[in-house]
Amino acid sequence: MLFEHDLSRCFSDAIGESGIDRSAFEPVLAQTADSLAELREVRQKAGLPLLELPAARDDLIQPAAVAERLRRSSDQVILLGTGGSSLGGQTLAALAESPFGPRHGRPKLHFLDNIDPVTFEALLAQLDLSRTGFLVVSKSGGTAETLMQFLTLYPEVERRLGRSGAAERFAVITEPHANPLRRIAQRRGIEILDHDPGVGGRYSALSLVGLLPAMIAGLDTVAIRQGAADVLQRALTDDPAESQPAMGAAMNVALLWQKSLRTTVVMPYIDALASFGLWFRQLWAESLGKDGTGSTPIRAMGTVDQHSQLQLYLAGPQDKFYTLIMCPQAGKGPRVAPALAEDQALAYLAGRSMGDLLEAEQRATLETLAANGRPVRAINLPRLDERAMGALMMHFMLETIIAADLLGVNPFDQPAVEEGKRLAREHLAEMAGRG
Amino acid sequence: MLFEHDLSRCFSDAIGESGIDRSAFEPVLAQTADSLAELREVRQKAGLPLLELPAARDDLIQPAAVAERLRRSSDQVILLGTGGSSLGGQTLAALAESPFGPRHGRPKLHFLDNIDPVTFEALLAQLDLSRTGFLVVSKSGGTAETLMQFLTLYPEVERRLGRSGAAERFAVITEPHANPLRRIAQRRGIEILDHDPGVGGRYSALSLVGLLPAMIAGLDTVAIRQGAADVLQRALTDDPAESQPAMGAAMNVALLWQKSLRTTVVMPYIDALASFGLWFRQLWAESLGKDGTGSTPIRAMGTVDQHSQLQLYLAGPQDKFYTLIMCPQAGKGPRVAPALAEDQALAYLAGRSMGDLLEAEQRATLETLAANGRPVRAINLPRLDERAMGALMMHFMLETIIAADLLGVNPFDQPAVEEGKRLAREHLAEMAGRG
Numbered sequence: 022m023l024f025e026h027d028l029s030r031c032f033s034d035a036i037g038e039s040g041i042d043r044s045a046f047e048p049v050l051a052q053t054a055d056s057l058a059e060l061r062e063v064r065q066k067a068g069l070p071l072l073e074l075p076a077a078r079d080d081l082i083q084p085a086a087v088a089e090r091l092r093r094s095s096d097q098v099i100l101l102g103t104g105g106s107s108l109g110g111q112t113l114a115a116l117a118e119s120p121f122g123p124r125h126g127r128p129k130l131h132f133l134d135n136i137d138p139v140t141f142e143a144l145l146a147q148l149d150l151s152r153t154g155f156l157v158v159s160k161s162g163g164t165a166e167t168l169m170q171f172l173t174l175y176p177e178v179e180r181r182l183g184r185s186g187a188a189e190r191f192a193v194i195t196e197p198h199a200n201p202l203r204r205i206a207q208r209r210g211i212e213i214l215d216h217d218p219g220v221g222g223r224y225s226a227l228s229l230v231g232l233l234p235a236m237i238a239g240l241d242t243v244a245i246r247q248g249a250a251d252v253l254q255r256a257l258t259d260d261p262a263e264s265q266p267a268m269g270a271a272m273n274v275a276l277l278w279q280k281s282l283r284t285t286v287v288m289p290y291i292d293a294l295a296s297f298g299l300w301f302r303q304l305w306a307e308s309l310g311k312d313g314t315g316s317t318p319i320r321a322m323g324t325v326d327q328h329s330q331l332q333l334y335l336a337g338p339q340d341k342f343y344t345l346i347m348c349p350q351a352g353k354g355p356r357v358a359p360a361l362a363e364d365q366a367l368a369y370l371a372g373r374s375m376g377d378l379l380e381a382e383q384r385a386t387l388e389t390l391a392a393n394g395r396p397v398r399a400i401n402l403p404r405l406d407e408r409a410m411g412a413l414m415m416h417f418m419l420e421t422i423i424a425a426d427l428l429g430v431n432p433f434d435q436p437a438v439e440e441g442k443r444l445a446r447e448h449l450a451e452m453a454g455r456g
Numbered sequence: 457m458l459f460e461h462d463l464s465r466c467f468s469d470a471i472g473e474s475g476i477d478r479s480a481f482e483p484v485l486a487q488t489a490d491s492l493a494e495l496r497e498v499r500q501k502a503g504l505p506l507l508e509l510p511a512a513r514d515d516l517i518q519p520a521a522v523a524e525r526l527r528r529s530s531d532q533v534i535l536l537g538t539g540g541s542s543l544g545g546q547t548l549a550a551l552a553e554s555p556f557g558p559r560h561g562r563p564k565l566h567f568l569d570n571i572d573p574v575t576f577e578a579l580l581a582q583l584d585l586s587r588t589g590f591l592v593v594s595k596s597g598g599t600a601e602t603l604m605q606f607l608t609l610y611p612e613v614e615r616r617l618g619r620s621g622a623a624e625r626f627a628v629i630t631e632p633h634a635n636p637l638r639r640i641a642q643r644r645g646i647e648i649l650d651h652d653p654g655v656g657g658r659y660s661a662l663s664l665v666g667l668l669p670a671m672i673a674g675l676d677t678v679a680i681r682q683g684a685a686d687v688l689q690r691a692l693t694d695d696p697a698e699s700q701p702a703m704g705a706a707m708n709v710a711l712l713w714q715k716s717l718r719t720t721v722v723m724p725y726i727d728a729l730a731s732f733g734l735w736f737r738q739l740w741a742e743s744l745g746k747d748g749t750g751s752t753p754i755r756a757m758g759t760v761d762q763h764s765q766l767q768l769y770l771a772g773p774q775d776k777f778y779t780l781i782m783c784p785q786a787g788k789g790p791r792v793a794p795a796l797a798e799d800q801a802l803a804y805l806a807g808r809s810m811g812d813l814l815e816a817e818q819r820a821t822l823e824t825l826a827a828n829g830r831p832v833r834a835i836n837l838p839r840l841d842e843r844a845m846g847a848l849m850m851h852f853m854l855e856t857i858i859a860a861d862l863l864g865v866n867p868f869d870q871p872a873v874e875e876g877k878r879l880a881r882e883h884l885a886e887m888a889g890r891g
Contacts (some may be wrong), residue, residue: 041658104763108694119578120566134760137727138811143554166759168805169813174788185875200800222763245549283773284719284752292572293511303764310768317719317768319754319773325569327876328539328657333745333752336872338718340752351887354573356610364636369881370603372463373888376573376605381883389876437771441762441817441824446804448816453808 023412031396039394053267056426070219077248088236091154102158103134105222110232146225151425248411266419289346290323290383308432343397350376458847466831471840474829488702491861505654512687523671526589537593540657552673597635653812683846701854709762725758726782743867785811
């Protein structure tokens with residue numbers, strides 16, 4: 022197993038009456054058997070492309086070549102895209118990049134997912150266009166923000182580098198059917214990679230949408246898929262108690278139904294998972310938030326949010342389920358020289374490593390939440406690498422799909438956002454009318 | 457007024473029965489009169505240092521000199537600190553910095569607020585210590601994470617630059633009373649600035665804790681305080697209906713009491729406010745989350761979260777209050793050349809600016825939330841500059857204090873987190889015992 026999935030501190034025998042009784046959990050878990058059977062069946066028929074990705078390899082040949090082209094010619098690569106077109110890549114790239122820079126010899130990746138003119142102008146002012154690559158990602162090929170970014174950036178690049186020079190700096194990911202982005206890219210000779218129409222944006226991290234940025238960052242994408250395959254293999258058992266995604270989904274839904282906990286907090290104690298919380302947040306919110314049901318995902322970070330949210334988590338309303346994601350940290354990082362902790366009040370730090378402190382804090386938060394009767398799950402990763410990240414992503418995608426089944430909603434659509442898109446176009450048309 | 461505070465889309469006459477009846481709002485609002493009277497009284501006696509900050513000037517003399525010293529000698533400045541020691545500075549610095557770099561001639565600010573050994577080692581690997589400044593911030597002088605960062609970084613700097621060279625690269629902010637950080641800094645000849653003991657971390661953005669980083673980033677800190685003074689002046693009226701912080705607090709609490717909305721989403725449509733959401737999140741969570749009450753702050757970003765959270769916000773459970781923070785954007789940024797939007801499907805973008813699209817989207821989200829019966833407040837800023845940021849911060853601090861009064865909790869303490877701190881020290885001691 023690539024991680025340990027510990028739900029023990031969610032049950033009433035561990036945390037008291039705010040936890041779930043084991044006898045009350047069983048029937049919810051039993052309901053997931055149907056979801057698992059359906060997933061097994063759909064997989065046999067290759068009916069859900071997401072489940073085919075872990076074993077696929079051929080689809081990575083073109084992305085590998087594009088990644089190599091952009092990597093060789095670029096000091097930075099800007100990804101234009103938003104939501105599911107961006108968050109999988111962000112999450113994976115964070116495995117290779119720190120806030121202080123990319124992996125040695127790799128371009129720095131920027132994920133431009135907004136249309137604030139101030140940010141855009143700051144970006145343009147610092148870009149060396151001759152050493153910048155652009156990856157434009159829109160499944161439908163019609164995302165207004167992404168097209169706005171592309172249609173304003175591309176002419177600038179063409180003006181400076183000429184038509185063929187500009188095309189060389191770009192790659193586009195979009196669905197195979199005719200769409201605006203595809204047509205524009207074709208006319209300009211920009212290389213196009215096909216977005217699988219059967220893989221929704223928020224489920225696309227293991228497709229080329231997430232893996233092409235991961236390749237640019239220097240990650241082993243086959244290992245990412247192997248981690249996902251490992252989880253998938255174990256998850257689709259016919260005993261839900263053996264399926265960790267089914268257990269996780271059932272616990273979330275049991276806490277919602279039986280304890281009215283409508284909020285699910287994911288709190289990694291690993292900086293490289295800072296973007297993971299953003300990726301999960303879209304996955305969970307868009308998949309479950311419909312028909313008046315759903316639960317609200319919250320992204321937190323340990324230890325940082327001990328100094329921001331923990332007071333609320335421990336002593337505020339009983340309305341949240343917590344998931345802590347942790348690695349063993351003891352002994353890692355620099356140590357405090359005993360001579361420096363000369364102060365008696367600092368004796369507890371003398372000779373301790375930074376990882377010792379992180380380890381002590383993550384364990385303390387887990388235990389304190391439980392001691393305050395807050396249901397808390399521990400996901401313990403022996404290490405965070407490509408395999409583990411692929412495993413985590415597949416786990417949470419399956420957990421989300423199964424939770425949607427339990428709640429009786431479709432995990433793959435997002436019908437409510439269409440009205441806002443229509444209104445935005447109307448407002449834009451009014452502005453055009455005015456000038 | 458530095459911004460317009462529009463609560464109209466929270467009332468039942470605008471959004472239907474999920475909104476608050478005006479007649480039911482009046483008694484909640486009336487209850488804030490006591491809070492306002494108390495704040496006026498405490499202000500007359502200068503009894504709450506936070507309220508003295510907007511008019512203070514002398515306390516900025518030493519920080520200005522320290523900022524100048526660090527700015528001249530540094531290409532980057534690392535702030536070591538967490539929670540309230542970091543978030544105010546982060547929020548303010550974002551006014552001057554973009555994700556693509558600092559203001560011209562200013563050092564890049566990094567806010568190191570965690571103790572992940574992987575991040576720390578990536579930081580050390582890229583640092584040019586001879587051109588790096590460090591600002592160490594801990595109110596109590598005993599924050600374990602901050603001391604761990606300081607006690608492991610400082611020896612490295614001293615090893616390379618010698619004792620006096622190292623001291624020159626550092627400054628410390630901590631309370632005047634004796635504490636471990638203060639003693640260590642004193643022994644090493646590091647300059648110390650006093651943290652006002654009467655200003656809690658999450659209320660410290662307008663003190664030197666927030667303003668020293670703001671100075672390094674190149675901001676006009678007097679303008680920040682003028683904006684805060686402007687809000688404070690208008691807020692402490694004896695008619696709650698004229699006090700925007702009282703109105704905001706009453707609306708949050710009325711929605712909690714009458715509609716069971718336990719979540720408050722703050723969603724700016726301005727990239728420079730991305731950190732503002734993190735700052736607000738601590739302020740709201742730690743101030744209100746106690747005695748089993750409180751409401752959960754959620755940080756969102758427009759337009760990004762339209763592609764992640766909006767489905768949930770529109771069609772999920774009715775349990776959230778929304779605050780959109782917006783600037784006029786029409787006409788700003790680059791325009792789509794009409795020839796480029798050659799595609800019929802893109803005609804709606806032809807000739808439109810990036811700001812036009814942002815303007816259309818923020819208005820569409822506001823209207824769509826209201827049309828779906830979701831209570832939503834609009835904060836309209838004519839522009840986001842130092843004055844407006846100071847005004848926003850003071851508004852939300854007062855709103856939080858008044859909301860705490862309504863809920864009957866102390867806005868200034870955070871008693872629940874002590875247990876976790878004690879446990880973490882115990883675990884650390886056990887690890888020391890083992891080796």
